[in-house]
Amino acid sequence: MVISQTNKKLSLCFDPVFGKNDPVLTDSVYFMDDKSPIKFETLKFYISGVQLFMNTELVWREKESFHLCGTDSDNKKIHLSIPASLEFTRLTFNLGIDSLTNVSGALGGDLDPTKGMYWTWQSGYINFKLEGKSEKCKDPKKEFQFHLGGYSGPNKSLQTISLNSVYKKEIEIKVDLKQFVNSIDLSKQHHIMSLGQAAVILSQAAAKCFSTQ
Amino acid sequence: MKKIGILLLFFLIVGFKDSYELFFVPANWPKPLYDFSKNKITSQKVLLGKTLFYDPALSANNTISCANCHSQYSAFTHVDHALSHGIRDSIGTRNSPALMNLAWQKLFMWDGAINNLDMQALAPIAHPAEMSSNINDVVNKLNQKKMYRALFYNAFGDSVATGERTLKAFAQFLLTIISANSKYDKVIRKEEKFNDQEKNGYQLFKKNCASCHKEPLFTTNNFANNGLKQDTILKDDGRYKITKLPSDSLKFKIPTLRNIEFTYPYMHDGRFKKLSEVLDHYIGNISPSKTLAAELRAPIVLTSNEKVDLTTFLLTLTDKDFLFDKKFSYAGFK
Known part of the structure; x- marks a missing residue:
């Protein structure tokens, strides 16, 4: 009971949207800037290392902070418990899994390899996964698959995202997929399944899609 | 039937527990590289790992086990396969590596693609030419089998199979596969002596081979280009594929030479069937390239007698106790 008096709840709600407010549903058709239709089938990404700042000062961080998020309704929200008196102006988190965790062997919970976010032919977590269909893709099934990962050296794809927000019971964080797919020429690039420069560039583009506005 | 199964399992666990030291560091060996603090060895987990190793249920059509x-x-x-074949007689692109002393390795596979022993099993389970399955299907299958519920319960205090538990148990069995009782080891421990030919072979080995095949593991665990001409069909770039660094082009993991008498064919693509072909490669067939190992830039010179002596030494790395130890074998279950 002591905990409920000294702690308050904080939820981070990740809402995949297309454009400003259109929520992303896996059975809906959306239109890109050039009017071409696009469908999304899978969106999964890791959020890790959640930290809260008062201006520039770190005031709170989550221990063992690894969360698999995405379009499934049960993994849209991260539930945190912070000191009741804590105020903050900014939150930061990583999009992806840090390099130490990547070399730490078999892990459980959201990091269990059965979650479909671990590469098999080359060790490492997939930080961000987006799959769907677009007529523009030069693929027999018109599919695109972006599995972005890579944890070391020039291939490191982990991105740190910093967003302004004061305390609210639930902070809504939009993930704008329109911005992401508009940054890619799907007629030239529809398939990334390994680490490298292309994965790093797309990871940077993915990080820019997160906003509290 | 059920009762017999339970009884069998009981004997299996009890018998297994008493019969062997689970993990040990042989005398004069370096510290293991595996982090045991995250996966403490127990006989129950090793037994689960061994059961998985011999279970064809890991493959998509239940035909291929590790x-x-x-x-x-x-x-x-x-043995005898240059390129290993897996499910539905599919042929892979590399020679399956020998497994031993894995706690002393940090990177796995010929190209070091796997960064932790725990994660190694994921690759062959998922490879379309090997087991063509995936860890989710494997875990689902295990959760449907009574035998595994008992094995997981004994190992983890919970009968549910997860990816983490499956992989950790797998790693435990692999960690126990230690080969350190060859004639060479006995000579080092002063329990036996080399004959004159072996003694000369050992000197030749130290002069010509030991910088890459470093004692006592007979590898530095590094990656090197040993002057093999690239196969024009396989076009295997080795470690370059993983790091994308031009300086890693044509480099492959330096394999241990322990038990080399029985690990033929040799090299990442199994191109050499006999040890004599391996020696002939190093003596006269080195293919020059930018990334060729510095140690091989000057030719290795051996007379035919010296070749025989070196081979005689290499045969002292055979560890029969290891090759036939029941604690590692399928027969050891019975």
């Missing part, structure tokens, strides 16, 4: 390409009597490699 042991198919890693058989104990050939030091856990695929």
